[in-house]
Structures are given as C-alpha cells and as structure tokens.
Amino acid sequence: MSQFELDAKRLLCPLPVIRTQDKIKTLNIGDILVVTCTDPGVMQDIPAWSRINGHQVLKTESGEYEFVITIEVGE
C-alpha cells in the first residue's frame, strides 16, 4: 500500500474527477490517493464518483480556498 498525491487545483468539475479517475487507474487496490482541488464542486462529485466506482473516501477537508479528499482505491 502506498500513498499518492494529485494536484487538481484550478481545474473545474468535471476535470478534477477525470484526473482522479485516470490516476486511480494506475494505482493498486488499497493505495491511498490524496487529491487537492480548488473547485468546491469536487466535494460532491469526487465522493459520488468514488461510490459509483467502488472506491472509499476516507476523509474530506475544506479550507477557505482548498478542498482535500483522501481516497482508498477499491476493486
């Protein structure tokens, strides 16, 4: 199990979701991906995408300008 970071700042939805999806394709089950974004829309879209595709959102953090989502890669 390894941890990876993804910078999706300045991208507007659905691009952060697409980048997350494409990154996760290269990871293994159990890996952790931490995605940092600036579009607040990701707080809905990335968890929804993760639920649909069998990945688990471990944590969401919202700052004033940044939103960080931690995902565990599922099957």
Add this chain to the structure above:
Amino acid sequence: MSKQIKAVSLISGGLDSMLATKAIMEQGVHVEGINFFTGFCVEGHTHAIRKKDKDKPKRNNSLWVAETLGIKLHIIDIIEEYKDVLINPKHGYGANMNPCLDCKVFMVKKAKQWMEENDFDFIITGEVMGQRPMSQRRETMPIISAESGADDRLVRPLCAQSLPATLPEREGWIHRDQLFDFSGRGRKPQMALANEYGFTDYSQPAGGCCFLTDESYSKKLVDLWKARGEKEYDLDDVMLLKVGRHIRPRPNFKIIVAREDGEARFMQGYKKTYINMNCASHRGPLALIEGDASAEDLHLAAQIVARYGQGRDAELVDIAVRDIAGNESIMQVKPFGVNEMPKDWFI
C-alpha cells in the same frame, strides 16, 4: 453458463439516456456508463463560477444518473480530439455553433472503441427520433450508426421499435417488444416511463447541456476565431467565453469584464496570462484584456472598465493596469458614458 452480455451507455445526465439505460438493464444486461467531456458542457463549470447559481445543488447530473441506476460511470476527456469535430464538421452546424450530427457520430465512435477495448457487446444511446432538429431525425439515425462504425451494435431503446432490428435484438440478447417507439419532441412518454421506473428527481435542463447550442456563447466563439484569423481555441478560451461581458472596441483586442464576484474570483486565475485592470479609486470589476493592445488601446479599455465601476459618474477615475508579470501602473481616465459605447462593441 451463458456469457453475461455487456453494454456501454452514453450518459448525458438527462432523462432520455437514463431511461434508455434502465430499459436495457431491465433485460438482464450488465451496463456501464460513459460520459464525454468536450469542454463545452454546461455541467459543473458555470455553477462553480457564477455566484448566482450558488444556491442550486451543484451535483453533476451524469454522476447522479449513474448512482441512481447503480452503474459505473467512465468520464472521458475529449477536449483535444473534439476540436476537429467543432472546427471542421462534415455535416455543418445547427442553429448556433453546435455540430450535433458530427458530435454524435464522434461520441458513438469513441464509445465503440471503448466497447472493443473492454470486451463489451453493444452501445446504448437515449436518442429519440424527431426529438432534435439536427441530430435526431429518421435520416440521421443510420448516418450515426454507419459513420461511427457501430452499425447494428448501436441500440436506441427509446425508439428501437421504429428502427430496423439491431444485432442484440436478432441474437436474442435483448427483446424488441420490451423496447419503445417514442418519437417527436413531446416528453409525455418519457415522463410516464420515468414514473414507472420510479425516477423523480431527474434533470430537464431548459437550455440544453452544451454551450454550443447557446446563441450568445456561439457569437463569442465566432468572434474569437474571426479576431485570430483562424479557427483555433484552447481550454482557457472555452472557459473564458463562459464568463463576463465581452467587449471588442477594436479588432485587435477585447475586454472581458467580470459581472459579479464569482466571475471576478475565477478570472483572478488568469492574471498571469492576460493584461488586467480594475478601478483603484472606486469599487469596480476586474477586467482581462485579450489580444495585442497598444498603450492607446489600453487607455480606451480603461475608460470602458471605469464605466462598470462605482466611479462611472466621476470626472476622472484611477484604473490600475497590471501586465502579466504583475507590474502595476495607474492610468487616469474619464469613464465612458452609458450611451457612448457603440452597440456593436458588445459581442
């Protein structure tokens, strides 16, 4: 045990593709969704940018549809490849800059490629005959099947009964009598079917889900191409055409003036790419200058920007002008009067 039949469905986020997908799932087929992001999708972006939309839920409709149906959704970035579709549409444009028929062919072709790579059996779309003047007509249905290469592996469950039987029907993977014969622009049959399936909270976007069908957006795109002397664009262009007032006082440059705080915040991200200005002596919006502007042009731009600030009635106002390196200078200008700006400056 017989092989599990699998279909990939083009999910737009609207009701028709949702119903079409469900109709096939009901027949025991394993379905996964695919959604293409051209850059021009209304979804997401504008909600994120414009403050006035902040109260509406910011859900992404295609994700919502997939979750409601309980299927996987693959979102594919086609921004680059889509340029050729938009710039050189073989079948031309619709009422605005929407190359719907070429767009449909392209998306089905991409879906076919995905189907083959992932060992799926056929493709589903939510097309309804006669629903859209350009892309959803009796004559266009075979064009899409043939030009995409999907041929008889393309199933339109909502109007399948009015079309020749497809391979999945002939093979008995799906039953024709459980498909539909919807046609025309009316929405009643779709709403009745939604009711039957128990879908209530579905999206019915009034203005469509694509900026290319929008008259004002299309005008700005045409203006951009004309000013550049070539049909070219990148993602930043696509995004900036969605925000602000666009004013072109001279052929060589235009001004994008933020209309509200949400747009101004979004435009802040472009300060390192474009010369930008705002009123320093009064409250006023941020503006970006696109193109090659001379010192005289910048003076004119400053007068325009001043007109949108609270100093619009003042004799003189200070406008802060920044180059892309962030060097700032102050320009004193007389704001334009409300009627001093010719109508044809507004794109």
